[in-house]
Each structure stands twice: as C-alpha cells, then as structure tokens.
Amino acid sequence: MFNSARLKLTAWYLLMIMLVSTVFSLTIYRVEATELERFARAQRFRIERRYLENQRGSPLPPRQNLLPPPDPELVNETEGRLLLTLLAINGGILLFSAGMGYFLAGRTLKPIQEMMEEQNRFISDASHELKTPLTSLKAAIEVNLRDKNLRIAEVKTLLSQNLGEVNKLQSLTESLLQLTRYQKTVNKMQFEILSLSAIANEAVKKIAPIASEKRVTLRKELADRKISGNKDALINLLVILLDNAVKYSPEKSVVRISAREIDHLLVITVKDQGIGINKEDLPYIFDRFYRADSARQKSGAGGYGLGLAIAKKITESHHGTISVQSQPGEGTTISVSLPLIRAGS
Numbered sequence: 078m079f080n081s082a083r084l085k086l087t088a089w090y091l092l093m094i095m096l097v098s099t100v101f102s103l104t105i106y107r108v109e110a111t112e113l114e115r116f117a118r119a120q121r122f123r124i125e126r127r128y129l130e131n132q133r134g135s136p137l138p139p140r141q142n143l144l145p146p147p148d149p150e151l152v153n154e155t156e157g158r159l160l161l162t163l164l165a166i167n168g169g170i171l172l173f174s175a176g177m178g179y180f181l182a183g184r185t186l187k188p189i190q191e192m193m194e195e196q197n198r199f200i201s202d203a204s205h206e207l208k209t210p211l212t213s214l215k216a217a218i219e220v221n222l223r224d225k226n227l228r229i230a231e232v233k234t235l236l237s238q239n240l241g242e243v244n245k246l247q248s249l250t251e252s253l254l255q256l257t258r259y260q261k262t263v264n265k266m267q268f269e270i271l272s273l274s275a276i277a278n279e280a281v282k283k284i285a286p287i288a289s290e291k292r293v294t295l296r297k298e299l300a301d302r303k304i305s306g307n308k309d310a311l312i313n314l315l316v317i318l319l320d321n322a323v324k325y326s327p328e329k330s331v332v333r334i335s336a337r338e339i340d341h342l343l344v345i346t347v348k349d350q351g352i353g354i355n356k357e358d359l360p361y362i363f364d365r366f367y368r369a370d371s372a373r374q375k376s377g378a379g380g381y382g383l384g385l386a387i388a389k390k391i392t393e394s395h396h397g398t399i400s401v402q403s404q405p406g407e408g409t410t411i412s413v414s415l416p417l418i419r420a421g422s
C-alpha cells in the first residue's frame with residue numbers, strides 16, 4: 078500500500094517539477110529566438126548605416142546589395158541547437174527529480190507509515206486483550222444455558238463470575254481510552270499551577286482502600302511544591318504508581334511517596350518493598366500490555382500491563398521523564414522528573 082502511495086507521490090512531484098521546467102524552457106526558447114532575430118536585425122541596421130555614411134556623396138548601390146538578410150539555415154540551426162540543449166537539460170531534470178522525488182516521497186510517508194503501523198498494532202493488541210474475558214464470559218453463559226437443572230444458587234454464582242469478567246472488561250476499556258486520550262492530547266492539555274501536596278493527597282486517598290485491605294502503609298514524605306500541569310492527569314499518574322506499589326508489595330509493608338529538587342527538576346518517587354522487577358524485564362515495563370512473569374504469577378495482582386504505558390504518556394505530555402530502579406525481592410522505585418517552577422516565576 079505504501080509503495081503504491083510512494084510511487085503516486087513521486088509521480089505528482091515529477092508532474093509539478095516537469096510542468097515548471099517545461100514552461101521555463103519554452104519561455105527561454107521564445108525569448109532567445111526573439112533575441113536572436115532582434116540581434117540580427119540590429120547588426121544589419123548598424124552595418125547598413127556605416128556603409129551609407131562611407132558612401133555619402135557617391136551614388137547609392139542597390140539596397141539588397143548592402144547586406145544580405147541572415148541566412149535562414151543558420152538561424153534554424155542555432156534555434157535547433159538551443160532546443161536540443163533545453164531538451165537535454167529537461168531530460169536531466171526529469172531523471173534527477175524522479176530519483177529525488179522517490180526519496181522525498183519515502184521520507185514524507187515514513188512518519189505516516191509508522192503511525193499507521195503503531196495504530197494497527199494497538200488495535201490488534203487491544204482486540205486480543207478484549208477477546209480473552211469475552212470468550213470466557215461467553216463460554217460460561219453457554220455451558221450454563223445448556224444445563225436444564227440449573228438452580229438459583231448456581232445462577233447467582235454464574236452472575237457474580239460474569240460480573241467479575243465485566244468489571245475486568247470495564248477497567249481494560251477505561252485504560253485503553255486513557256491511553257488513546259493521552260496520546261491525542263499531548264500538547265493540548267489544559268495546564269495550571271498546582272500544589273504537589275494536594276495532588277499527592279488526592280492520589281493517596283484513592284489508593285487508601287486497596288492499601289488498607291492489604292495493610293500496606295502509605296507514607297507521604299513531601300514538602301509542598303508548585304508544579305505546572307493538568308490536575309486530573311497528574312493525579313492519575315500518581316494513582317498508577319501507587320497502585321502498582323501496593324499491588325506488587327507484601328502485606329504490612331510500606332510504600333513511600335516523596336519529592337526532591339535536583340537541578341531544575343522536581344523528582345517525585347514512589348518506593349515500595351515489594352517483589353521487585355527482574356533486570357531483563359526492566360526495559361519493557363513501560364511498553365503497552367507488558368507484564369513481567371513475576372507479576373503474572375502473583376495471585377491477586379491482575380492487570381493488563383497498561384498502567385505504566387499511560388504513566389509514561391502523562392509524564393511526556395508534561396515534558397518530563399520517568400525511570401525505574403528495582404531489585405528483585407527488595408523493592409522498586411519509580412521516579413518521575415518534571416520541570417520545576419521556582420517561587421516568583
């Protein structure tokens with residue numbers, strides 16, 4: 078598909094360049110031919126006048142003997158040579174622009190091609206993830222519908238299982254929507270000056286129920302700082318990091334959220350004492366749908382591998398960076414660096 082688009086774009090480039098080049102060459106040809114005639118006429122006139130001045134007083138020779146008009150064959154030959162030169166130049170331009178056009182068309186289409194490939198990958202990943210809960214939902218309903226002796230207690234169990242799958246589907250679609258939303262709204266988000274402490278409080282409040290269920294202590298160790306950003310997006314970012322920290326930590330452990338200034342950056346860190354991440358998984362954890370085996374094996378730690386991908390998009394939309402440090406069995410620290418707003422600025 079992209080090859081034919083590339084060829085079509087090259088043809089359009091060529092058509093435009095050749096149109097300009099042909100009009101330019103025809104103009105040169107016409108101007109040069111007229112100039113040639115004008116030059117011959119001027120030269121004849123000058124020689125004629127000089128001759129007449131020399132002959133003043135003596136009888137005039139017949140006019141046609143003064144100077145013959147320019148040889149039409151010579152004129153044709155000169156014009157022909159000009160035409161050939163212009164044709165050769167146009168041939169060169171055609172060859173050069175075909176090569177350049179093909180190269181430039183490739184360069185122009187490359188980002189579009191990459192974007193389309195990325196979109197296709199996203200659609201196929203998302204469909205794949207949506208298919209699994211839908212298939213198990215469908216299978217459970219079909220099996221139970223076939224059972225003629227189904228009791229009300231069994232129906233209730235089935236419905237609660239279905240509800241579990243529907244909840245998973247809902248959280249997956251919400252995450253997918255967030256991912257596409259942050260992808261689209263990079264540079265378009267409403268930014269305001271915010272209090273980091275207030276943002277962290279909101280995020281901690283959202284995670285508190287999950288943390289208390291696991292008896293994980295959430296410690297907020299940050300002085301108030303001003304940051305520029307989108308409130309909902311930043312709360313979401315901290316919720317994602319805190320959710321992971323709690324999810325991948327043992328019971329009764331501690332999760333710390335802190336912030337410090339380094340150079341012109343405000344570095345927010347979320348640190349846990351959880352299962353940690355293997356070295357070979359570290360480069361991929363910000364990729365969409367990536368889950369380390371240790372996370373998959375951990376009972377009760379369900380997920381789709383979208384949280385950190387969303388966190389990365391939010392950080393990038395705030396002109397920041399996100400990084401991870403982790404030791405398997407000891408814990409994980411995720412750091413988000415955002416441009417700092419100094420007092421008075």
Ligand code: ATP
Nearest residue numbers: 321322325362368369372380381382383384385409
């Ligand atoms: P989701 O966030 O979509 O519910 P998830 O938590 O598995 O699912 P991410 O938040 O994107 O997905 O994290 C990707 C992977 O990185 C996780 O599956 C896990 O393997 C690893 N990971 C992330 N945070 C931590 C952490 N604090 N401790 C240990 N592993 C982590």
Ligand code: MG
Nearest residue numbers: 321380384385
């Ligand atoms: Mg997560």
